[in-house]
Amino acid sequence: MIDLYYAPTPNGWKAAIMLEETGLAYRPILMRLSEGDQFTREFLKISPNAKMPAIVDHAPADDWGDTPVSIFESGAILLYLADKTRQFAPPENHRRRRKELLEWLFWQVGNQGPMGGQLSHFRNYAPRDQRDYGFKRYLGEYDRNLGVLEARLETRDYILDDYSIADMLAFPWAFIAKPLGASLDNFPRVADWRARIKERPAVQRAIDLHKSKQNSGRHRVDNNTILFNQSAASFKPKSAD
Helix, strand or coil, rough: EEEEEEEHHHHHHHHHHHEEEEEECEEECCCCHHHCHHHHHHHHHHCCCCCCEEECCCCCCHCCCCCCEEEHHHHHHHHHHHHHHHCCCCCCHHHHHHHHHHHHHHHHHHHHHHHHHHHHHHHHHHCHHHHHHHHHHHHHHHHHHHHHHHHHHHHHHHHHCCHHHHHHHHHHHHHCCHHHHCCCCCCCCHHHHHHHHCCCCCHHHHHHCHHHHHHCCCCCCCCCCCCCCCCCCCCCHHHCC
């Protein structure tokens, strides 16, 4: 059994999609981010960055030893699960294909994801009188990353030809383009890729997981100091309920 520490956000969807696609047994643990669940002592032992998703695998492969394995950061989680199940990633001995996978995983976690996250902040959560510059800045970066993905998909249906964890990582931030104030009109290949992935039953199940608990703009900079404006002081751990 795998424990999935989760909230219904693009980053949370990444891990849920992979777990649904592989068919691994898992237990979703809803993180109440607006209430500070990410800062409990117990969760910080699993995810020292105080971010979800994170997982704990209670039945790891034999070469991991007898104790549970915890993993934080979405890219690391999906790569671990791909190696565990031997699904959705080239094997390690396929050097060139594995290198290509790692490039696109790092592109997503270092570029597309963070730029989409900042765009979401200024579009949906920042004070209205402070949105203009930040929104324009990150809309441009989000658009630039759509261009990178559009070029990659010129001769293939998926990022690595076959559907893989590279697609699972990148899909959620393309899926919510419209709520971010962006458009896929100039990126027809991305739009088609997005549609193909959206139709997968496992993806639909992951996106629907705890859907009613989505933030949807309820918690913003001006009304929630736990979720926003964090600093090093935020990491003073509290006890779980």
